[in-house]
Amino acid sequence: GYNHRIMRYCDNVEHGFVIAGDKYEIVLDTIAAIAEEKWEKLKKRKKRSPAIEEEVAESVHFVGPEKGGKAYRFVVTRRKNNQLALFPQYEYTYRVYFTNTDWDKHKVVHFYRQRGDAENVIKEEKEGFAIENILSADFLANAAIFQMQLLAYNLVQYFKYTNLKKSWWNLRIKQLRFRLINIAGVVVNHARRTILRISANYKYLKTFREIYHLLCIKRIKLLI
Incomplete structure (x- = not known):
């Protein structure tokens, strides 16, 4: 969430931050005040990014108590909902990114999304x-x-x-x-060779063989 104490601490020690969340109700009025012409199409980070149209804009919102809080810049993305909404404020799904950096709004979004998998x-x-x-x-x-x-x-x-x-x-x-380790097989010795017999119906047999031979090649290189 948007904890003003954490934001203030990062400011005091001069650490940049990007903090995001789905609870955008606290800034809904600020988002509604953003002029329509300020919204622009979010740039895709990769050519093969999902074909989901999103728009991005930015504004400033006061976070924290009246005496100890501070106004912070935030970047917001919006995605149009498929279902028709009764009220205009529910026409889009928003995601808000508070930041103290001076990065371009597109960079703020992509920076967070690259690291949001923790x-x-x-x-x-x-x-x-x-x-x-x-x-x-x-x-x-x-x-x-x-x-x-x-x-x-x-x-x-x-x-x-x-x-x-x-x-x-x-x-x-x-x-x-499930795919590569916990599989049924029989280990047999034949002509001074150790052989692992696996069912021909094993779904990932081709992948298993490829990985096995690849690891064998790497092992030989290490021994050399």
């Missing part, structure tokens, strides 16, 4: 790597376990980005386990 990372670490579980009564032991869990998370991310196709990069560890 909550998903935390969720993955908690649910996929059990970071939320305290396994010991010893502080140092928990610290060591925590570091290993973070290392495991980072190794999985490295594995995805260096060995998997781009469409797999956003998969969570549970999905990777």
Whole structure:
């Protein structure tokens, strides 16, 4: 949310910030006062960005109590709702970005959206790597376990980005386990070779083979 104490602290230590939220009711009157000609089409950061039309504008709003608050610049995006609204103020869905930077409004939006995925990372670490579980009564032991869990998370991310196709990069560890690890197979020895037999009906057999051979090549390079 828009905590004026955090904003004031960032100002005092000269840290730039961009703080966003969906609760735009506090600035709805200010948004309504923005002239229609001040709205402009939000520039797309990438050529293949989703074809969702958004507009962007900026204004200033006072945040905090009357004595301890301060006026801050905010950038706002709006997206037209598909459903017809009874009242004009509900014709659009807004998202507000408070900032103390002097960046162009387009840069403010794209900067935040590039970094707004932190909550998903935390969720993955908690649910996929059990970071939320305290396994010991010893502080140092928990610290060591925590570091290993973070290392495991980072190794999985490295594995995805260096060995998997781009469409797999956003998969969570549970999905990777289901597709590549928790699969039925039989390990047999034949002619001095160890062979892993997997069903020909295995949905991701082609991908599994590609990754396996890629890792084998990397292992040979390391041995050399």
